[in-house]
Amino acid sequence: MKENIPVVSVSPHIRISEDTSVIMRDVVISLVPAVIASCFFFGWRALVLVAISVGTCVLTEFLFQKGTKRTVTVNDFSAVVTGILFVFVIPPSSPAWMVVIGAVIAIILGKQVFGGLGYNPFNPALVSRAVLLASWPIHMTNWTRPFDGISCASPLGILKGGIPGELPEYLDMFLGNRAGCLGETSVIALLVGAAYLLYRRHITLHVPLSYIGTVCVISAVFNLNPLFNVMAGGLILGAFFMATDMVTSPITNKGKVVFGIGCGLLTMLIRYKGGFPEGVCYSILIMNILTPIIDKYTEHKPFGYVKEKGPSPESVGK
Amino acid sequence: MTSARRIERVPIPGKVIISLSQHAGKPANPIVNPKDKVKTGQKIAEGDGLISLPVHSSVSGEVLDICPQPNTTGKDMLSVIIKTDGRDEWVEGLNSNREYFCFYDDEIRNIIRDAGVAGLGGAAFPTHVKLNPPALAEIDTVIINGCECEPYLTCDHRIMLEYSHGVIEGLRIIMRVTHADRGIIAIEDNKPDAIEVLFREVKREPNVELAVMKTRYPQGAEKQLINAVLGRIVPTGKLPLDVGVVVNNVGTAVAVKDAVIKNKPLIDRVLTVAGSGVKEPKNLLVRIGTQFRDIIDFCGGLSGEPKKIISGGPMMGIAQYTLDVPVVKGTSGILVFNEPGVLPVESGCIRCGRCVDACPMKLFPYAIYRNSRYKKWENIRNYNVFDCMECGACAYVCPARLNLVQAIKISKARLID
Numbered sequence: 001m002k003e004n005i006p007v008v009s010v011s012p013h014i015r016i017s018e019d020t021s022v023i024m025r026d027v028v029i030s031l032v033p034a035v036i037a038s039c040f041f042f043g044w045r046a047l048v049l050v051a052i053s054v055g056t057c058v059l060t061e062f063l064f065q066k067g068t069k070r071t072v073t074v075n076d077f078s079a080v081v082t083g084i085l086f087v088f089v090i091p092p093s094s095p096a097w098m099v100v101i102g103a104v105i106a107i108i109l110g111k112q113v114f115g116g117l118g119y120n121p122f123n124p125a126l127v128s129r130a131v132l133l134a135s136w137p138i139h140m141t142n143w144t145r146p147f148d149g150i151s152c153a154s155p156l157g158i159l160k161g162g163i164p165g166e167l168p169e170y171l172d173m174f175l176g177n178r179a180g181c182l183g184e185t186s187v188i189a190l191l192v193g194a195a196y197l198l199y200r201r202h203i204t205l206h207v208p209l210s211y212i213g214t215v216c217v218i219s220a221v222f223n224l225n226p227l228f229n230v231m232a233g234g235l236i237l238g239a240f241f242m243a244t245d246m247v248t249s250p251i252t253n254k255g256k257v258v259f260g261i262g263c264g265l266l267t268m269l270i271r272y273k274g275g276f277p278e279g280v281c282y283s284i285l286i287m288n289i290l291t292p293i294i295d296k297y298t299e300h301k302p303f304g305y306v307k308e309k310g311p312s313p314e315s316v317g318k
Numbered sequence: 319m320t321s322a323r324r325i326e327r328v329p330i331p332g333k334v335i336i337s338l339s340q341h342a343g344k345p346a347n348p349i350v351n352p353k354d355k356v357k358t359g360q361k362i363a364e365g366d367g368l369i370s371l372p373v374h375s376s377v378s379g380e381v382l383d384i385c386p387q388p389n390t391t392g393k394d395m396l397s398v399i400i401k402t403d404g405r406d407e408w409v410e411g412l413n414s415n416r417e418y419f420c421f422y423d424d425e426i427r428n429i430i431r432d433a434g435v436a437g438l439g440g441a442a443f444p445t446h447v448k449l450n451p452p453a454l455a456e457i458d459t460v461i462i463n464g465c466e467c468e469p470y471l472t473c474d475h476r477i478m479l480e481y482s483h484g485v486i487e488g489l490r491i492i493m494r495v496t497h498a499d500r501g502i503i504a505i506e507d508n509k510p511d512a513i514e515v516l517f518r519e520v521k522r523e524p525n526v527e528l529a530v531m532k533t534r535y536p537q538g539a540e541k542q543l544i545n546a547v548l549g550r551i552v553p554t555g556k557l558p559l560d561v562g563v564v565v566n567n568v569g570t571a572v573a574v575k576d577a578v579i580k581n582k583p584l585i586d587r588v589l590t591v592a593g594s595g596v597k598e599p600k601n602l603l604v605r606i607g608t609q610f611r612d613i614i615d616f617c618g619g620l621s622g623e624p625k626k627i628i629s630g631g632p633m634m635g636i637a638q639y640t641l642d643v644p645v646v647k648g649t650s651g652i653l654v655f656n657e658p659g660v661l662p663v664e665s666g667c668i669r670c671g672r673c674v675d676a677c678p679m680k681l682f683p684y685a686i687y688r689n690s691r692y693k694k695w696e697n698i699r700n701y702n703v704f705d706c707m708e709c710g711a712c713a714y715v716c717p718a719r720l721n722l723v724q725a726i727k728i729s730k731a732r733l734i735d
Contacts, residue, residue: 004623005639005640006624006625006626006627006637006638006639007625007626007637007661008392008637008638008639009626009637009661010637010721010723010724010727011632011633011634011635011636011637011708011710011713011723012632012633012634012710012713012714012723013626013628013632013633013635013637013653013655014469014632014633014714015662015713015714015716015719016714016715016716016717018717019665019717019718019719020665020668020717020718022717023668023670023717073665076665115666116666117665117666117668118665118666118667118668118669118718119666202670246668246669246670246671247668247669249669251669251671251674251682251684252671252674299682300680301680302554302679302680302681302702302705303541303545303551303554303678303679303680303705304541304551304552304553304554304555304556304679304705305553305554305702306551306553
């Protein structure tokens, strides 16, 4: 009997079943509570915007990869993640055409021009937010009240001064009953999703804790309300879902802590000394740039590279 | 799982192919010629130099040819082909009991070398070299490695269950030769039956203890095992004996005992046959030189068309293109898989860092991979690629299915050039 030659390849011959698409799918699952909360507070309009954004992202990725003759990777769910995260960081009152443009920017400028998933230096959703904020600042700062959709000021805008309005209660901020970006308002929904990511071990607490911790410490030191600073803006969304992005944050735990502290410092600097009321987006983008250098200086020593006990032979004679 | 299956003896095949390069180090030089009659246990090749070993005939019969033959390493190796006569006649004086207390240390080491004993965990490093530390090194502990290194393989588990006394005797001989006053048998907690059996044995023995470890791959690796058992770190580029330790596999301990007490050269070994492609997975005692084909036949044959044949375990084993290859001293298992899709498709690295967390040597596999993709070989020097033992843990966990071990092997080859 003639046999076909079996496959010969380098070890290991077994692989864990969990691949990139499983991780991305889990991130999508973790964002579902926040989508539901958003729909509850801002109405069906929020859900429609999520659908437009996700659809545009997936389609853009597909067309771009087809057009540039690359392997089409839309089934890895990463475009879905980008789509949801992008729409989470723009106001719920955003016009549909802006969502479409933003989604295209997130995929092409944020991700594909660098070579696709894994090669992007910045968080694609935040790149797009930054571009939109510069392009259509009015639309990007048009905040609305939950339920009735009446224009109002954002909590951080009120705090920054100049804009009249009443600061929301802590419980309302925790549940998400306040003005803000589409997916950032409900602290409880975001925490539920983050707990799922932690349980599935896709993220660790290093970045979120150091980020939020830094914000709390600075608030406490400068006599600013720590709880308000944590819940009023996009910090929870940023700390658990944006700054933990594997592609654009450091590898080692030490590096993650440095990254988180940096994000916290920059966020507070922008919120209180900068021109914008909110600094989460820019602080993460700036720390994204620093990720390679953080990686470089936080590499641990390999196993077996131990310090020799006592003075080394060379140093004795000196 | 094959862990509940008793070790069975594979009948002596009609023909054996005995490779002359079964150990780490220089190949042995043949001392027989075609048409010579040989007996079981007869030396058919002499070790060449310090790190080398003699090779013995595993059957009685007639030498057919001495020529290069397919080997589990993937390369053809000079081998002695012997047609068996079915009588299994042993060289006189072999395979009989004797006392060893009157021997000098050097004599025992020579016996172990002349019996061709190599590490049976997989690397097949000549055992007598391990037991011969330079005068300055003081060995205080001997660890017998019972942490079955890889999934699917259960031969070490069965050896500990069925040859537990031999393991202890082997350990005693190794402790005697190295003047170590502490012997530890390290075993993982997923083998409660073997722990029970060994615990009973160990209770009677002074200076010997059992270390039950949490199951974790690749704990069977020497440096990881020493760290886990004793908390000592073997510095890079150094050997276990530099921290006063000698590590031997359980099978090797039994082979040492057989060589010293029974005057029996290493002509057989225990291995595991498993995987979806084999009808009846088993643990087997096999004569060295038996072809994979004969062993698979003994296990009821193939259950389909094999997509992958592996010599060794699934994490570090070598894929084979034919079942004609013979068992060598380092063959710990034969795995056959029928499933397709054994060649994973790579996607982009998402920098999840799982390879870094998984690496037992605390290296940065993703960085080595990236630099090798861009052919930046000099950069790879900074990533200590030569500390990698290719355990495969990084590639196993990689969600992007990157061929990390392949990149590391290529990098090593490039940097050696």
